Amino acid sequence: QSSDSSQQDGEENTDSLSPLEETSKVIIAEDGSASGAGFYIAKDKGYFEEYNIEVEFATFGNSDEMLPAVAAGEVDVAGGISSASFFNSIAQGIDVRFIADKGHNNDGSSYFTFVVRDDLKNEMTDYPDVKGKKIAVSTENGVDHYIYNEMLKHAGVSTDEVEFVLMSDFSNMMAAMGNKQIDLALQIEPLITQGENQDIHQRFLDATDYAPEAQIAMVLGSPKFLTERRDVAVRFMAAYLRGVRDYHDIFMKEVDDEGEVVSIMANHTALKDEELWTEVGVTGLNPNGYIFEEDVENQYQFYQENGAIQGELDFDKIIDMSLVEEALDLIGTYEE
Amino acid sequence: MQKKVSIPQLITIFSPICLLLLWEFCSQFAILDPRFFPAPTLIIQTLVQMGESGELFTHITVSLTRIIIGFLLGVIPAICIGLLMGMYRYFRHFFSPIIMIFMPIPTIAMLPIILILFGIGEFSKVITIAISVFFPVAINTAAGVANIDKIYLEVAKNYQANAKDFFFKIALPGSLPVMLEGIQMGQAIALLTIVAAEMIGASSGIGYLIWMNYKAFLLPQMYVGLLLISFFGYFFSLSLRGIERKLLPWK
């Protein structure tokens, strides 16, 4: 279509993508985490509405529970943490695709990183110190496990030299820290900041040290949504990316919008304290929507080595950036 | 006289207050870690704040609707199947192994199956509650019918009751006391299941309140949720006892 629009700023280009003639509803599965920023902002700022798209959020206990919902066609789009279960479900014929970035770490202030128990913060200063420690991770054969493994590799410590503790919830880790049951945990924002403020734990270095391009969360699309409702999907993606860009402007470029975005975030996530939003390490969201494809493949390798994968996969089919590209064509590429 | 009667009542009121005071004390003096066990006063404060904003009210109505509908949806078929099981032994022999097999399956493990079969709408939440309520009620109803003194069956037969009369005059009222015990249990289970039920694509409700706030580690808010569950548990129990007294004037 219009290749000239790619040179221009997104804001001015909305008219090139006309609103739908009939209002269309899109159901988004969410787990209430901050990485859904793109969805929240696009909704509250009316970007979806501009395209005559009505969105509805369905909240799940965790991202794995969304899979059956995607497969059953109950939701069109889901935001999920990368894990073996995605690959397995795809191998089993549940045709979900990774369609955009929904979270990666930013240098120096990772939103998903290791924390160390408050009373150990002085004795634990560098990676080799993790030897012999109890480390809590929230899933086995998920991105957490992958990052944990990367960290150990980086530290030069073998998996036998530390104790892997599987804890189903990040909050359980807080509790276990308080009870001195674990020494380290792979924790997520805003709990990292909350825990720091309550002297439960402190950040332990930064995840970008060993996994700079880890793809933590992704936007998933149901194939039906991507094919049969392509016109809706394109507009959806365009609105999403506009939301992500607003987010990027505020949190990465520190453009001032008088707190509108922050209050949207506080409204949609469990972090209600708007002050804290200036402190937390926010998730990185690619304003152009692309994901770290290579890292996704690495993760897949890792899960496969662990024997957690059943069946073979065709990555070209899983990672589907065509929607992002189509949307970028329409609203233009974001320039840093 | 008057004084004597109220000693047990005094104790009944005194015991939870006692517990609360102990908790308050331990929390204030950090014997229990106040980060994890916020003082009751703080929880009450949070409750009031949440109450003022009105959001609490929505959560409560949403959950209560789910609990009540789910409860009814579980209890009604349970009573029907239970009565049939009690009355016809072939029915009993057919259903009891099925109940035995499905009963031990934990609610959390059923969630994905429910999701696939019933989607993510209200219905799936309600059905989660219904399923967990179903088993104890069905079992107790069957036991209730089986426990009806044989002599009443013979009286009915001797006085030529037809099947319908037999059902409504003998089987149903006769099994009611044991059935109501099962319903009482079902009520407790309905509440126990609300958190799990509201893990399926919910965005409001007391269960949602509890686990969302736990995930966000906002413990006072989570305790508010627990407090509400407790309160409704107590309230439902008492209401059911009241209904029981109405339904069983002959006990």
Add this chain to the structure above:
Amino acid sequence: MQKKVSIPQLITIFSPICLLLLWEFCSQFAILDPRFFPAPTLIIQTLVQMGESGELFTHITVSLTRIIIGFLLGVIPAICIGLLMGMYRYFRHFFSPIIMIFMPIPTIAMLPIILILFGIGEFSKVITIAISVFFPVAINTAAGVANIDKIYLEVAKNYQANAKDFFFKIALPGSLPVMLEGIQMGQAIALLTIVAAEMIGASSGIGYLIWMNYKAFLLPQMYVGLLLISFFGYFFSLSLRGIERKLLPWK
């Protein structure tokens, strides 16, 4: 004669088989989505595979140990407190509101508190089970004591039984039938809780098997876990009925 007796047994065996065949059929012909409802034959295959590798055996022993210890840890204090509640009314008035308050709190919501208080070791898993077993057993035991016919208490008094004899000869055996009903229920709840219990830092066990495989979307493996839970539920139920018959030769 011989043939007549086995008709109910036939039905009892027939009904789950019927269900399995229906499932197999629906799954094979994709009436039920086979990605979510793998055919029973596939599940059995998976079971055999997992069994051969020996890992299954570890999971089973680990979980059974937890269930049994947790069960005992819940049942024993429940019986003691239940007996005291049944025998002394002040005790009853003191404890019943506390039980009423804590009973409706869902197990999942208790996990963080358990974690704080008891850590992530074996003990916390066991205590999760124990807590959920505690309530029904305590309530039933108290009801059991309260239901002992007054005449036996008077016989004991008339024949000058002392407190200890009264406890062991009258209160305990007299409340046993109702208590055992509570224990039967507690057993079912212990199994229902194993998944939740093994969410606290576990790395083996049937509950772990279920939710890990669910999280990894390995559904046949998950169903193997559910199958095991079902099996043990059935098995425990039957065993308890057997024990009941031994303990209550006078019923």
Add this chain to the structure above:
Amino acid sequence: MSKIEINQLSKKFIKRDKFIDALQDITLSIQQGEFVCLLGPSGCGKTTLLRILANLEKTTTGDVFIQQLDKEKPLQSMVFQENGIIPWLTVEENVAFGLKMRHLPRAYIKERTEFYLSKVGLTNFKRLYPKELSGGMKQRVSIARAFANDPEILLMDEPFAALDEQNKFILQEELLSIWQETKKTVLFITHSIDEALLLSDRILLMSSQPGTIVKDITIEMERPRSIEKVRSDSTMTDIFLDVWEHLQSEVKQARLK
């Protein structure tokens, strides 16, 4: 033709692969309006015989026949020993039970119920549940229920066994007075010889297991009878001692076995 006709009846029970001969070769006929008492040692099969007549048990061989004069009327109604009244129905509903089960017109049911309630003196208690009644009152309800149903014959299985002597007598008097009004055929089981003497036109004496009828005694004392008269009458004392001796020897024989 007689009202009740029993022909060569015998009944066997199966209990743990063993046969129990409960009744053997019973043949008897009872006339319209007769009050017949069945007396016999415990376990001789009295209840079994009654249950066969009440169609709650099948015969093994032989047959029973009850003459039906009015097609509208039920064949028989039973007064059970104890606990026969239904605890979840009020006194009134219990009395109306048989009529309701036959779906008779409401007004008729009401009228009959009121009538028999007043006959047994329970009008003021009609809204109560059985748990609030004494043993004697419960049996009154049971009797009123059976009479209200207006059956061809009445079967009574030790209706007064659980009552104390004084209450028993009051109920016996009441039963007789209702019986004399309605002239129903009654088959009445009892263990008490005095009761049988007071109530019956005929006493059928049974042997212990297997139950057969060994004596058929006609009581000719005029009515109304009273305990005082029964006790003072020497023929009655003779019948008492005769029956007593028979029962004692049956019971003692049974104990020796």
Add this chain to the structure above:
Amino acid sequence: MSKIEINQLSKKFIKRDKFIDALQDITLSIQQGEFVCLLGPSGCGKTTLLRILANLEKTTTGDVFIQQLDKEKPLQSMVFQENGIIPWLTVEENVAFGLKMRHLPRAYIKERTEFYLSKVGLTNFKRLYPKELSGGMKQRVSIARAFANDPEILLMDEPFAALDEQNKFILQEELLSIWQETKKTVLFITHSIDEALLLSDRILLMSSQPGTIVKDITIEMERPRSIEKVRSDSTMTDIFLDVWEHLQSEVKQARLK
């Protein structure tokens, strides 16, 4: 000095803020070895009086006294009306219950238990549970338990009320035979005048509520007695009719109230 001494005893119950006068101004004394029957209309307070003696109820005014000749022996043991034997103990354990509660030597308990089991003819049934026993056998257990406990006095509250007439008589005979061997003082409640005539040395007749003792009848008929003798004896028939009349008028009065 007499064995049991009751002085100006009265007893009030409180029921829904109303006082019930159960017993009023009872004064009586019973001699060592006497067999005394307490007869009275239902609800006159017989059980209440027995329960006061059994220390299961307190007096409102007045006092009771039981003479204790042997410090080792319990003051009293009770035979309850029905269901008094404990269902989760075997026949043997039930009989030994009182002795066990007093923690007597094992061998002694065993010997006493065996003795009374054989006395009531239950030796072969000693390992059974009560549910497997007939009503008569249950009451035998209850009687054996009370006698085995060897108390100063025995209290019996209508022990045979639930039995049929023939079994009742057998048990009455057995009770008399044991009583004659042991010469215990017995206070026995019954509704049956025949039973009282057969068993007792003395009949205490009570009025209906509030219970007072209105007659004290000494039965002088020689022992061993039998129903036949009682029935044929004219003095006995007179006593019977006398008591009967008294009870009937009490019961009828009570009904009119």
